[in-house]
Amino acid sequence: MFAGFAIMFLSGGLLFWSHALKCYQSNYFRAKVALLLLAGLNILVYHLTIDRRSEEWGKAATPPLPARISGFVSLVLWFSIIAVGRIFAYHL
Amino acid sequence: VFWQVLQPFVNWLGATSLGTWLGESTDRVAWLFVFHLFGLTLLLGTTIVMSLRLLSLALRSYPIAQLTRDLAPWRTAGLLLSLTSGGLIFTGGAAGYYEGQWFRLKMTILAVALIFNFTFFRMVTRADDGRFSPLFNKLTGCVALLLWFGVGAAGRAIAYF
Numbered sequence A: 001m002f003a004g005f006a007i008m009f010l011s012g013g014l015l016f017w018s019h020a021l022k023c024y025q026s027n028y029f030r031a032k033v034a035l036l037l038l039a040g041l042n043i044l045v046y047h048l049t050i051d052r053r054s055e056e057w058g059k060a061a062t063p064p065l066p067a068r069i070s071g072f073v074s075l076v077l078w079f080s081i082i083a084v085g086r087i088f089a090y091h092l
Numbered sequence B: 001v002f003w004q005v006l007q008p009f010v011n012w013l014g015a016t017s018l019g020t021w022l023g024e025s026t027d028r029v030a031w032l033f034v035f036h037l038f039g040l041t042l043l044l045g046t047t048i049v050m051s052l053r054l055l056s057l058a059l060r061s062y063p064i065a066q067l068t069r070d071l072a073p074w075r076t077a078g079l080l081l082s083l084t085s086g087g088l089i090f091t092g093g094a095a096g097y098y099e100g101q102w103f104r105l106k107m108t109i110l111a112v113a114l115i116f117n118f119t120f121f122r123m124v125t126r127a128d129d130g131r132f133s134p135l136f137n138k139l140t141g142c143v144a145l146l147l148w149f150g151v152g153a154a155g156r157a158i159a160y161f
Helices: A003-018 A018-022 A027-048 A050-057 A065-089 B002-015 B015-024 B028-054 B064-091 B095-100 B101-126 B134-158
Strands: none
Touching: A003 A018, A003 B002, A018 A027, A027 A050, A027 A065, A027 B028, A027 B134, A065 B028, B002 B015, B002 B064, B002 B095, B002 B101, B015 B064, B028 B064, B028 B101, B064 B101, B095 B101, B101 B134
16 A cells, blocks of 8 residues: 555656646646545544554454444545546646 | 458447547546546456455455455446446547557457456456465466556557557
8 A cells, every 4th residue: 555655646746746837726636635635634533543443343344433434435535536636637 | 450350340439429429528538537547446456456465465364265255346346337438438539549559559458358357367366265376376466467557558558649
């Protein structure tokens, strides 16, 4: 997972650099960055709260509701990031 | 010769009302690409997890056959979504895509990847642990990753060259 993050971060950073001003002024780009930050916030909250007690539920077939909410929010955010990123390319 | 045989079908497909309807709107194609990416996220994501397991680089305590069963619905959904959206994108610009070298390369690798998927990869990822040698598992994982990343890379090149 860290490998994936590193590749995305580096290549995405370089893509941004190549059209920095145009990207920065685009609402699609801003929405994408906001969604990325939300995804980071979601996983931070997860690790600081329900994940702390994962020994208690880690082997359960159905994790507790807060963990399932984290998972659902994560999926929605990441798929939105893909959609916004793709549409963004058509408005650059 | 093979590519020439399909040319009349491609010309017909691009000229259908669906083909012209899709081709005349950038927005429609843009949304098809979004769904194409959703599909390939599911397909590649699950393929990477299964291949890393075959390479014993991840989820080592999880039996491969169980992992395959758990991921199967998502992987199938990803494959169907990629193929459907990809087919529609192609329909919206059939003749143009068809003559591209990168498009042809992508379709060639895709054909190999699909054949590999439904033969070796399917057999190895459904087998109980220990049925095949670790080397054979690793080889299968490597080839699967190379093929699917090859499809992705060639696909990306279509847009630029």
